[in-house]
Amino acid sequence: MQRSPPSPSLITQRDHFGGGSLSSDTSKFHKSKKSAAVLKHAIINSYATPFGSKTGSTSKNNRVSFIDGYAGPGRYEDGSEGSGAMLLRKAKELAAMSRPRKVELHFVEDDEETVAKLRAVVEAEAEDVEYTITDGDISKHLPVLLDAVKDIPVFVYLDPCGLPIPLEEVAAIFDRPSGPGTSATEVLINLTASLRRFAGMLYSDKAVENSLKKLDAVCGGAWWRAAWLEKCPTKDASEDQKMAAELAVVEGYADKLRENAGALGTWIIDVRPRAGLKPLYYLVFATRSIHGMVTFGECASKGLEHWRKYHAEVAAEDDLFGSAADWEEAWRAEEKKLSAQWVDTLADRITGELAKGHAFKIIDRSEQILGDDLVGLVRTMHFRAAINKVLAAGKTTTDPKGVADVYNLLITPA
Numbered sequence: 001m002q003r004s005p006p007s008p009s010l011i012t013q014r015d016h017f018g019g020g021s022l023s024s025d026t027s028k029f030h031k032s033k034k035s036a037a038v039l040k041h042a043i044i045n046s047y048a049t050p051f052g053s054k055t056g057s058t059s060k061n062n063r064v065s066f067i068d069g070y071a072g073p074g075r076y077e078d079g080s081e082g083s084g085a086m087l088l089r090k091a092k093e094l095a096a097m098s099r100p101r102k103v104e105l106h107f108v109e110d111d112e113e114t115v116a117k118l119r120a121v122v123e124a125e126a127e128d129v130e131y132t133i134t135d136g137d138i139s140k141h142l143p144v145l146l147d148a149v150k151d152i153p154v155f156v157y158l159d160p161c162g163l164p165i166p167l168e169e170v171a172a173i174f175d176r177p178s179g180p181g182t183s184a185t186e187v188l189i190n191l192t193a194s195l196r197r198f199a200g201m202l203y204s205d206k207a208v209e210n211s212l213k214k215l216d217a218v219c220g221g222a223w224w225r226a227a228w229l230e231k232c233p234t235k236d237a238s239e240d241q242k243m244a245a246e247l248a249v250v251e252g253y254a255d256k257l258r259e260n261a262g263a264l265g266t267w268i269i270d271v272r273p274r275a276g277l278k279p280l281y282y283l284v285f286a287t288r289s290i291h292g293m294v295t296f297g298e299c300a301s302k303g304l305e306h307w308r309k310y311h312a313e314v315a316a317e318d319d320l321f322g323s324a325a326d327w328e329e330a331w332r333a334e335e336k337k338l339s340a341q342w343v344d345t346l347a348d349r350i351t352g353e354l355a356k357g358h359a360f361k362i363i364d365r366s367e368q369i370l371g372d373d374l375v376g377l378v379r380t381m382h383f384r385a386a387i388n389k390v391l392a393a394g395k396t397t398t399d400p401k402g403v404a405d406v407y408n409l410l411i412t413p414a
């Protein structure tokens with residue numbers, strides 16, 4: 001498994017925990033914000049602003065674009081924000097900055113009833129935000145939209161209820177100039193755990209080749225079949241084996257996307273109802289920018305914190321014995337404990353690396369420092385606290401005070 005944070009050499013990251021149940025029945029899904037959506041929306045909520053602000057600081061006329069390829073209705077029936085309303089709010093916030101960014105939103109939705117709801121939400125809330133709404137299949141319309149935003153930064157969000165568009169179409173998003181002075185290109189894809197349903201067909205005697213070919217296209221080839229069977233050779237495999245097989249396919253997907261797209265890095269976030277339960281879906285993020293990798297990692301960590309808070313509240317509401325009143329305090333105490341554990345673990349690992357006698361940067365030792373357990377969970381504040389702890393213990397001379405990019409800070413043995 002490749003993991004760890006942003007460095008040109010490392011690249012795929014994964015982290016733990018996620019949100020509730022995602023239904024493939026879209027009518028049910030759109031009634032209220034299911035907990036499965038809480039994490040992905042928390043990540044978009046915290047990432048859209050730095051993406052727009054940073055990439056729009058040097059773009060043509062400060063223009064920035066978002067393409068929401070499987071847009072949904074914009075808001076749930078209970079009024080809470082879907083990706084549509086959230087991106088509109090972000091666009092308005094970015095336009096109100098002291099150095100305004102001009103955000104263009106492009107929504108695609110192929111269900112007639114849903115697109116009508118989306119249109120009503122966008123028309124009511126867009127104010128001065130520029131937008132397009134396309135009623136149709138994202139596969140067909142994506143190339144046209146990419147052409148419309150070819151000179152400006154683009155963030156593409158692909159959030160289907162089932163399988164997403166083929167990998168070659170996702171990789172084609174990156175068919176734009178790259179390198180210094182060119183516009184940012186980033187993609188966030190929701191790979192649903194319906195991988196399992198398709199993989200189950202690998203053991204079937206019936207003619208299911210056409211269904212398997214659908215997943216071949218999504219994965220950019222039939223390679224996933226061998227990857228799955230290696231971890232899960234028989235139909236009676238254990239839950240752990242199935243989870244390992246699923247992860248192997250998602251990691252293979254991220255690797256392939258990175259290769260085909262010439263992306264610098266990918267993050268994989270697995271979204272689980274609770275630690276220890278199987279993922280409901282995986283979010284795969286791809287970028288060509290080291291800044292994008294670092295910032296997305298920070299936002300994923302914040303999104304997970306939001307997710308834990310959401311679940312603490314839901315658990316308290318479900319508790320018949322009325323623990324609801326002090327759930328926030330209990331959650332805060334739990335977070336403090338978690339954070340202290342993470343900082344201790346990071347400090348031990350940093351000390352271990354320093355004991356090898358050489359200065360190093362976290363970005364170059366991501367696997368050693370993050371291990372299997374902390375990928376995506378920790379962020380700058382935890383690294384900073386850990387380095388401070390190591391400094392106080394006299395094991396380093398490096399003081400992280402005032403350093404914004406701790407990933408690239410050279411940590412020197414004392």
Ligand SMILES: C[S@@+](CC[C@H](N)C(=O)[O-])C[C@H]1O[C@@H](n2cnc3c(N)ncnc32)[C@H](O)[C@@H]1O
Pocket residue numbers: 026069070071072073074081082083084108109110111114136137138139159160161
């Ligand atoms: C999971 S929902 C979207 C949720 C929304 N992105 C959010 O975050 O709030 C997926 C949506 O994609 C739409 N859809 C499914 N296949 C599509 C396709 N090929 N092209 C465009 N939209 C599609 C469905 O009708 C559904 O409304």
